[in-house]
Amino acid sequence: MTITRRNLGLLGAAGAAMLAMPSVVRAQAPRVVRYTHFQPGRLDQPKHAAALAFKSTLEGLTGGRMRVDIFPAGQIGPAPQVMEQLRLGSLEMAVVHDGGISGTYAxxxxxxxxxxWENQAIAWKVLDGAFGAEMAEDMRRRANIRLLGHADNGVRHFTNSKRPIVTPDDMRGLKIRVQPAPVFVKLVESLGASPSAIDWGELPAALAQGTVDGQENGVTNILAASLYQHQKHITLNGHVYSLHAYLMSDRFFNRLGNEEKAAVLQATEIAKVIHRGMTTAQDANAEPILKEKGMTVQRLTAPQIDAFRQKAQPAVRSWLEAEIGREWVEKLLSATRAATAG
Structure with a gap:
């Protein structure tokens, strides 16, 4: 066959088109969001139900231009490692509990x-208001992590295998597991118990082996890890309103187009509502849920709770002011007073 100049031109154009094809394919490939959290990958777990809602919403809003891959149950790694990956931009998104955040953002x-906080409504006013926005901007600036929103990790209560706890004096002599965050160590010490910092993944074994007598967590986490199997008693004192934060690498977020950014924010809002609703329902029904699991439940009166407050709050406040400065403590208390009055 004689190759004419015209044929050479056609062959050249075809070759150029073939060389260009990989870049076209790459341009059409979805932008992947790797999304990790620390609860089991089951629909009865608020973190996972919310993650699935985020995935469905974001992929729908972007017409498949963004894809969400979910890694439940800490599959990416422990919280400090996840936070570092978010900071460096090597992980796109995570929902992390409060104790896991503090090592990166004190x-x-x-x-x-x-x-x-007396109830969830007051907490949400503070978290969704000016205080929450100021903290989000500070985290973005200092840690390169974008705080998209807050949800519940459950109102935290004390459980143990030894005896009912009704007064702070009942805590004396108990070995209580706390998450690896110094502020929780100070909290338990202020009530006269002996704190032991143990990672979440090691907690069930520590309770089963008697390494510790008790722990403190919300209903969601007690159910997620079946902690009731090794804990006979729970006291519904609600000492800390624990949080999960929806976090995204700021580097990743800044690479998104305006429509993609808006879709991420909208998907987060939907996930947050589901997450909060499921956790709040479990907190509100703590007594029947945990009695059904065989636990004895102590529901404290307001004066009994105040006895715990009088011992714990001054000690923890003093520690926090020394650690992170008085400004953040004062701002939180001011925002709480305004939310309560409003």
């Missing part, structure tokens, strides 16, 4: 001030 410890 001011988040302020939410561990005990007995500050």
């Amino acid at each position: 001011p988040y410890q302020v939410f561990s001030l005990p007995f500050i």
